[in-house]
Amino acid sequence: MVAAMNDVLLFVVVGAALAFDFTNGFHDTANAMATTIATRALPAKQALGLAASLNFVGAFLSISVAATIASGIVDQGQIALPIIFAGLLGAIGFNLTTWYLGLPSSSSHALIGGMVGAMLAAVGSSGVEWAGILEKVLIPGVFAVVIAGAVAVIGTKIAYRFLRDIGADTATRGYRLGQIGSASLVSLGHGTNDAQKSMGIIVLALVANGNLSADDFTVPLWVKLGCASAIAAGTFMGGWRIIDTLGKKVTGDITPPQGFSAEASGATLILGSSYFGYPLSTTQVVSGAVVGSGIGRGESEVNWSIAGRMGIAWLLTLPGAAAVAAAAYGVVSVLGDTAGPVVVGALALAGSVALFLKTRREDSTDAGLNDLKAVPA
Template sequence: MPDTALFMLVLIVIIGLIFDFINGFHDTANAIATSVATRVLKPGTAVLMAAVLNVVGALTGTAVASTIGKGIVPPGVGTQLLVIAALLAAIIWDLITWRFGIPSSSSHALIFSIVGAGVAAAGWQSIEFGGISKTLQGLVFSPLLGFVGALLVMLLLLWLFARMRPQLVTRIFGRLQILSAAWVAFSHGGNDAQKTMGIITMALASYYGWTGSQWSVPLWVILAAATSMGLGTCIGGWRVVKTVGLKVVELRPINGFAVETAAAAIIEIASRLGIPVSTTHVLSSAIMGVGATRRLSAVRWGVAGSIVIAWVVTLPVCIFLGWAIYFLLHALTGMR
């Protein structure tokens, strides 16, 4: 039995890092789409920058990891079988959405896969609705803040630089956008990589019996998750880059700067508060907010609508996948 438990733990670490790797290439668009769309950075340069800063950002805290690891289901419920079921469900949904170029949320895929597996393992009473509430607040408010924040930043920039020649404005913000893109990559690593840290630590807590103050994210988990996400980012999710960066609204460097500055600020604040948010949600909404400063018709609402539908569908689909995969694994192995 101890050998089986150790095998399961090693398997979870491997699957978790695979999820983080997939998250990296699935969410490459979040950090680089706008800078590529405005031609401020070449795709290869943008990907390399995003990969490095994703790793650096992932080393800056564990508040979100705590929400994922013990805020959705309590440590006693978070068994190794539950963790494997949740990871497999999230990976399946990530690959489906990546295949069709849909910028869905890897974060919410993982969280609601945990919910589904938790319900299968111990019923709805096992779910920590405080953690779910925090997640849903991030789900609802972060896109709204992204839209409004980018719109306000863009209006302020238009007012400040109204009398300046367009060529000079483009030159200035072509340089500033490199900094804003770097901030997005940093904040993305700081929020998204922590989800994998949290779920691996959930498995470690199950194996070692950690409770209360014993529950903490080991340094090797932080480094492994950060590295895995960075490697995934190097691969790049070009289908999603095309959707987010090029299909929603046409961008110039000043637009890209407004999008990235507003989005990075929101993601960074959420990370410090332990709120798991979707960088995809925030960036996509910020792009629409900037587009709305020109005129409502500047935003391609058909594409935006399909993105919103993907967000909404992720929740029930991943709850079902987590629930179904847990039941299947339980039936095959007899484990809980």
């Protein structure tokens, strides 16, 4: 009986992890394709299809980030399935909120914040690997955003120099073609980095349930396939509100040289961080690069009001997701370790569907979003 209840709970937790992976996909579609769609380098549907395909492929390239998430954020010896479930709920809740507001916040930090908040509520600070979070998440995250922005500033200035030397029409066509390649690399890096985060969480759940050993880290093939499919499906859905923000509002009407510079600098950092096992926020890296490309273009091209809202969202992500997760764990613990996740999960699913339908109705009357979705070849 106990084993059967544990299996039910594991099923719910894995489902929540895949749901988070799905929200990660549509929340972060803008990272790769916002500028590509905005500059008309690719038609909208082709851009989403390309991003989804490369997200799927990227998920199989490495497991370094998955290992960091599974063992470097919380203490495996103190973790339990209800804690993991509450952490995922905090991450999903924060992702959906920022997506509704059109803010390109960090899905990665939402997940880490959720896990930390649930762990603090359940066992206290001893269950959190503070050194790992500092060394693997916070410090690399700050440096990556600054470096991405700086490289994009330089790249955009160089790109505009080519516009003068070669001719605007010829250079613009070349940069649009270049954007397809650079956006593809961002998509590949996003799959490599972000899909692994959900893999790490599922492995953590399997360890907590006794299905895997904590001493021999491995990611089962079915976990890789599930996470790759979930993030690809979410990406294909398209997070249009965030695409609109990154593609049109941060720096006004973004140009092909800007888009190429932002994507190229972001892709380099994301792929590098995946190799070293740093669970970077691809959203923050690409957003920093987009802001840098606006600075590089000059002529007061950055909308600092929007950039400021993004910055506030970044600062609130870790504590915000942690607070939601801690509250979720409180409710789950009252209802019981098995009934709690089932009941809370069902309510969260119903709320998510209602929010999605509400957003669809609102977006259907938004002329700007409809223009983006209809971007032709």
